[in-house]
Amino acid sequence: MEGVLEDWVVEDRWWTARPLRRRYFEVVLCDGRNAVVYRDLVTGGWFEQRG
């Protein structure tokens, strides 16, 4: 990863049985591609956002 372009937080759906808390990063990868990844702050897992 070359660097972080943006980072943001989504905390939503707290009123449901499956609340959502994620920290997103828009990163520039070593091969020059941009990617959006997030860490699920509830489960601790890392995911790549597609689409």
Add this chain to the structure above:
Amino acid sequence: MSSYVELHCHSSFSFLDGASHPVELAGAAAEHGYRAIAITDHDGLHGAMELAQATKPLGVRTIVGSELTLEDGSHITALCEDRTGYSNLCRLITKAHEGTRERPTEPTQPSVPLAEVERQAEGLVCLSGCAHDGAVGGRVDRGRHAEAAAVARRLVGAFGRDRFRIELQRPFARRDRRRNRHLAQLAERLGVPCVATGDVHAHSRERAPLQDVFVAVRTGATLDESEPLRRGNTSHVLASPDAMAARFADHPDAVDESARLAERLHFDLTSDLGYRYPGSEDGSADRRLAELCRSLLADRYAGRGTLRRAGRRLEEELAIIRSLGLAGFFLLHRDLLELAREVAAEVRGPASARSLLPPGRGRGSSVSSIVCYLTGLSHIDPVECDLFLGRFLNEELTALPDIDLDFPRDIREVLIPRVHERYGRDKSALVAAFATYQVRSAIRDFGKALGLPPGEVERAARSADPFGASDVDRYLGDAIGARRAGSARWQALVRLVGDAWGLARHPMQHPGGMVISTQPLNEICPIQPAAMTGRQMVQWDKESCADAGFLKIDLLGLGMLSAVARCVDEIARARAEWIDLSRIDYGDERVYSEIQEAETMGVFQIESRAQMQMLKRTRPENLDDLTVQVALVRPGPIQGGAVHPYIERRKALREDPAYRVPYDHPSLEPVLSDTLGAIVFQDQVIEVAMAFAGFSPGEAEGLRRAMSRARSEAAMRSYEEKFVEGAMGGGASREVAERVYSQIVGFSGFGFPKAHSAAFGLLAYQSTWLRVHYGPELLCALLNEQPMGFYPPDSLVHEAQRRGIAVLPPCVLGSAAECRVELVMPRPAGPASDDCSGSTSLEMVGGPEQSIVGSRGSCEYAVRMGLGYISGIREEEVRRLVEEREGGGPFRSLADLAGRCSAQRDSLEKLAWAGACDALAAGGRREALWTLGVAAPGVAVADGTQLALPLEAGEAPALRELSRWERLLADYGSTRVTLREHPMELMRPDLPEEILSSADLERTPSDSRVRVAGLVVARQRPATAHGVTFMLLEDEHGPINLIVPPPVYERCRLAVRAEPVVEARGKLERREGVTNVVVTDVRALHRPDLPIGEVRHIEPRRAWSTEEVAGDLRAVLPAAHSFGRRG
């Protein structure tokens, strides 16, 4: 620790865009170690004084500001550097609100032109606005860089490089870094620094969901739908300075700049306002007031034995007023009362019987002042009544005293705009009040935002206790079942309701508080239009106004004063008798006999269930007794343990006039002898502290204030030590000193001053006197002045009927718009007739001197219900109908009525259903309805009614008469009053014999197990009753008192709280003529065969209920009055 200061913070006074109260923000700021914090609510300073007062003792400085909305909808943040800046901010906010209430029911959003901001920039520091909607940041966010730069340049031009900053925010949204990079570059090009802000909307993470739901409520959407508009995370919660420094690691200078800027923003709202009231600097005020009072004293006390005492008292008061510099304050009030006198003469007219009444009267502690008495601000002689001044005025007073004035509603309505005219619209305004979230409104608003089923939300709202948010979980369980209530969404609702409880939802005007100033008010506090046309209010409520040291005058509307005035007018109209209430017999035995028997329904103050029960035991015999009586049923005397000793000692004195009242200490006898050794009045707290514990007047007043606010335990402890030591110094034992102190603490200030009680006691007597001697007129006045008092009109009417007062139904041939008294031929005993025949409406065509036509010896006075009582008919239609009848003669037929009165067809149908057309329809209401349905109505045109063709409707087919049930429901559905059978009379035959009536109860021995049933008239759950609920039922013979202990309430809550007709089981208790049923069970009383289909069809549901399924009895029964516990 970082030096960061939060310069952009919204409180709940941003109204649905801020989730924390200023006090909560103050606490959180102190906890995080902030040295200062700004408050920047949208287009307002509503919460600024609250925050300033809350932060001061915590060592945190409040920076005053506001997020202003510009005309294009974008925002800038304005912060006050000095007093000039504060004045400019107030003017800008006032400007922003101008014209927002042009359509009172549809307020528009405030906004101010940028050019206006440029003109009023002095003394203000401008930040460029928030990330999303900011005048600069918002444009950059949307990629409109040139526009952003242009706006920024205009702002630099207006404020200078010294007082304009580019605002950087980090709400953890996707484009934060890019936006802040662009903004920093723009700042560099402009040569101004950046400043970091947090755009705070909540004081803690737990409160963040409430901010989300506020957005949904504000936009009328659900949480799911409002996702793009919500903040999306919890970054808007107040974070610590270090956390903010970390958040802006890329922009450390912007963090430092917040601290540098804060140092410059030194305007302090708690000390720098510089408010003055008119007359405060008048050097001649002392002399003028003294001259005025001395000349009035000579007149008022001429030839009276109290002249010398009154003179001494006046000089003492004048000396205190001089030392406090308050002469101008009293002269201003006198001036205001003179204005009220002019207004009263105008409103009442010169020939009115009401012209004998004063324009208004004082209430509260000011009634104890002889200066107020002489200048007309009070109508109670403080010398005669031996009223204590110290509560109102003493040398150690630090704030302006309160003078509250009560006016009849009609006079008050005219007086308020007249005050604006007299003192200038720029120098007078009403005080604001804030509608706060209560349990039910919160359940409704948030339930919708959460997307919960509307039916269940409504059921949950109605099952909730209206006050206090602690048991919402249980209410939901009761309403929709524990399993469903346990789901995530419903549990979210529970948390949200608890969080929102007590937070402001929107501003509104205070009932009567006005602020008057020497300098323009819009330089001291922003002014905004009130919902009522022509009225305007400052943005502060009465607490903030008091903190600001504003002179606040309460011009209160008192329903009973209006009713008494109406009653006097009606007596003059109907009987040509002019009553001067100041000269009636104040020792009338008939009046006291009625009071002692608790025959007081409809009179002032002593009509409530609790008062009635007390009256039978205290048996007042004169005005002094009534003064105590009025004050007795208050939380202070009840909690202070004063009630039972007072009642017992009165009883002992009645039985043995030689009985000696016991006092805890001889020093208490002079101050408590009026109340037989009990502390009943608020001023007795002060007098006891002075006489018993040696307090100075100021110390005693301080103790009273500390108790009434119950804010500081430490302060109370210090008072206790001083009190006990002082009392012991005066010879009392520690035990006695502590006992007296505990009585004072129990009182806690929630009681009336004696002066206030004397004023209210007098009105209680006057209204009872009218009830005894002019029953029909008083009933008529009460019906016309609704809503007021403890009982709904239906109960007032039933009780009057039981006393033999005839009440006639509305009638198109005889009724005016309002209820009127008529002279009628006596009728055989029985229910009221549904027609107008046999009655003579008395119109005083030749003025009050003309005698009444008709023989009073063979006639009686009756109350005719007004056509305006029929719900759903427009006021204008009623007015035209009455005018047409009076101008064009009586209506000859239903077709004639329809053709001449220009009422819409649905209004005619409502008249028919209410029975108002029965005199024109031999076949009753169904026939009237049929005929009106086919008659051609006239059409209202600009200058009258375009008559319909005079076509007589054909003969109506034979229609079944309404059954008694149908008629009762039609009555309730149309007027909310039934004049014939009581619902319980109709239900009685189907009830088991064991269910006793109120008349049966009087013949049943005490301690019997009983079953009773009735219409619920009132429910009370006073805070002083430890969870006990009192219900007042009514059946066809009279009232039934129920006492519902807490376990029964818990078990039968829905029936107690919501059912209009109930059956109760319990034990009969009778003591000293007072009968209660202590219940073990309460349940709804159903009548499954209610035939109300027709009523529902004709009347729109909203005419009588917005809440229930219309197929239910409760859809038409009048709602019981609920008097609940707050907190």
